[in-house]
Amino acid sequence: MNDAPLELPEVGWMGSARLTAGLDRHQRLDLAAHARTHQPLRQLDREELLALADAVALPGRGGAGFPFARKARAALAAADRTGAPPVIVVNGAEGEPASAKDKMLLTRVPHLVLDGACLAAAAFGAEEIVIAVTAGSPGEISVPAALAERELPCQARTLCLPERFVSGESGALIRGVNGLPVVPSPLKSRASDGGTGGVRRRPTLLSNAETWAQLAVAARLGPDAHAAVGTAAEGGTVLLTVNQPNGDPLVVEVPAGIRLGLVLDACGLRPGAGVLVGGYHGAWLPPTDAVDVPLSRAGLADRGGTLGAGAIVALPDGTCPLGEIAQVAAWLAAESAGQCGPCKRGLPAAAEALALLAAGAAEPSALEDARSALGAAQGGGACSHPDGTARFALTALDVFAEDVDAHLAGPGCGRPVRGVLPLPRANGARLEVDWSRCAGHGLCAVLAPDLVRLGPHGYPTSTAMPVASWQEHGARRAVSQCPALAIRLRHRG
Missing domain, CATH: 3.40.50.11540 (NADH-ubiquinone oxidoreductase 51kDa subunit)
Structure with missing residues (x-):
C-alpha cells in the first residue's frame, strides 16, 4: 500500500x-x-x-x-x-x-x-x-x-x-x-x-x-447469533458518528435500540440545547426527548426523528442555535444540483430567511416565510435532498422555538455562533453586494433570480450569497450588467 x-x-x-x-x-x-x-x-x-x-x-x-x-x-x-x-x-x-x-x-x-x-x-x-x-x-x-x-x-x-x-x-x-x-x-x-x-x-x-x-x-x-443484540424488530448493531465540539468525530458501534442518552454519556457529552440525529437530512430532538429515545428506526420515528446515516450532534448551550442552523442551510442550498424547483428556488429562499432570522434583522413575517419555503421544498424534488434539508430546518425551528422568538423580538439570543455543526472548509464562490454603490435598480434579481431576492425597498436582502456551480452563469451576468457596478463575484478555496 x-x-x-x-x-x-x-x-x-x-x-x-x-x-x-x-x-x-x-x-x-x-x-x-x-x-x-x-x-x-x-x-x-x-x-x-x-x-x-x-x-x-x-x-x-x-x-x-x-x-x-x-x-x-x-x-x-x-x-x-x-x-x-x-x-x-x-x-x-x-x-x-x-x-x-x-x-x-x-x-x-x-x-x-x-x-x-x-x-x-x-x-x-x-x-x-x-x-x-x-x-x-x-x-x-x-x-x-x-x-x-x-x-x-x-x-x-x-x-x-x-x-x-x-x-x-x-x-x-x-x-x-x-x-x-x-x-x-x-x-x-x-x-x-x-x-x-x-x-x-x-x-x-x-x-x-x-x-x-x-x-x-x-x-x-x-x-x-446476529439477533443476540439489538431489539426484536431490529437486531444487530448500528454504526454512529458522534461529533465532538472542537474535536474529531468518533465512530461508535452500539446495539440497535440503545438509549441515546447512554451513548452521549459514554462519549462525554450532554444533550445541551438539542440533539441532531440522522445528520443534515435528519431531525432535531429536544434534550428531554433525546435522553430516552431508543436508537432504532422505529424508536426514532415515534419521536419524529430518523436514524438516517447515523450522524449525531449535541448542540452545546453556549452557541447560537439559529446561527448554526442558518450556516448549514446555506451550505445545503449551495450543495444542491439545481435541477428542480425546490432546489433552485425553495432551498435558497429558506436559507436566506433563516440567515435573516439568525442576524436578528428579520421582518415579522420571516418565520412564516422560512416555513413556507421549506414546506414547498418537500415532496417535489428530483431526489431526497429538498425533503431532507426541510426536515433538518423545520425540526430545528420547533426545537429552538424560544431562540426563534428571541431573534424575532430583538437583536438575537446574544450567543456567538461557534461553528459546532461541522462543515467543509469554505470554498467555491460568493456573490457580494457593495452597499456604497448599490442604487436598488433590481436588475441583479432578474438576471440571477436563484441567487438574489429583493426586499420591500428594491435592494438585495443579503450582502453575501454562496454561489453553487449551477448558479455561476447567472452570477456572472449580474456582475457584468449591474449599472452601478455594485456586485462582485469572489472565489475562495
Whole structure:
C-alpha cells in the first residue's frame, strides 16, 4: 500500500464489537489481520443469501433504510428477465460532513465491506463490483490496496467521485459510474431494474458500505447469533458518528435500540440545547426527548426523528442555535444540483430567511416565510435532498422555538455562533453586494433570480450569497450588467 499515512477515524464500541472487531489491536486490518480477527466466510448460494437477508431483516444503512432483500430480489428479477448479469455497487461516497462511518469502514476494515460485496457477487453471478469513494478520501488509497490483496469473484474497481453532498445520492452515483455528471437523475428510475437507472443499463444492486459490512457479519454469525443484540424488530448493531465540539468525530458501534442518552454519556457529552440525529437530512430532538429515545428506526420515528446515516450532534448551550442552523442551510442550498424547483428556488429562499432570522434583522413575517419555503421544498424534488434539508430546518425551528422568538423580538439570543455543526472548509464562490454603490435598480434579481431576492425597498436582502456551480452563469451576468457596478463575484478555496 502507499506509504503515505492514512487519516484513520477514531473508533469506539459499546457492548459487542462486530464491525469494529480487531480495532483495539490494529489501526487497519489488512487481509492477514482480517483473517485472524474474523472466522472464515462460508459461501452462500442465491437462495441462501436471500434467506439470510430476510431472516436478519437487514435494512440499508445509507439513510433510506430500504430492505436489502427486497432490493436484491428486484435486481435478480431484472437479471432473469433480461439475461444481463447484475452489477454490485458499494456506496462509500460520504459527502455528509457530520458522518465518518463509511470512511472508517473503508479505511480501517475494508475487507469486511468487500466480504459482503463479494459474497453477493458470487451468489448472484455479478458481472462487476464497483466501490465508489470520495476523491481525496482515505478510501481512495485503502480500497485499491485491499482489492489487490484478495481473490475476487469477478472484476472489481474503485471509482472516485467529487466531494459533494449529492454525490452519494444513488442516482447521482450511478451516473458517475456511467461517466456522466455526478448529479441526481432528472427522471426517477430504480438501479435494480437496469435500463437508464443502472450501471451500463445492467440490473444494479447498490447499497451503502455499512450495509455490505453488516451482510458479512450476518453471514458469519447466522440469524440467531446476529439477533443476540439489538431489539426484536431490529437486531444487530448500528454504526454512529458522534461529533465532538472542537474535536474529531468518533465512530461508535452500539446495539440497535440503545438509549441515546447512554451513548452521549459514554462519549462525554450532554444533550445541551438539542440533539441532531440522522445528520443534515435528519431531525432535531429536544434534550428531554433525546435522553430516552431508543436508537432504532422505529424508536426514532415515534419521536419524529430518523436514524438516517447515523450522524449525531449535541448542540452545546453556549452557541447560537439559529446561527448554526442558518450556516448549514446555506451550505445545503449551495450543495444542491439545481435541477428542480425546490432546489433552485425553495432551498435558497429558506436559507436566506433563516440567515435573516439568525442576524436578528428579520421582518415579522420571516418565520412564516422560512416555513413556507421549506414546506414547498418537500415532496417535489428530483431526489431526497429538498425533503431532507426541510426536515433538518423545520425540526430545528420547533426545537429552538424560544431562540426563534428571541431573534424575532430583538437583536438575537446574544450567543456567538461557534461553528459546532461541522462543515467543509469554505470554498467555491460568493456573490457580494457593495452597499456604497448599490442604487436598488433590481436588475441583479432578474438576471440571477436563484441567487438574489429583493426586499420591500428594491435592494438585495443579503450582502453575501454562496454561489453553487449551477448558479455561476447567472452570477456572472449580474456582475457584468449591474449599472452601478455594485456586485462582485469572489472565489475562495
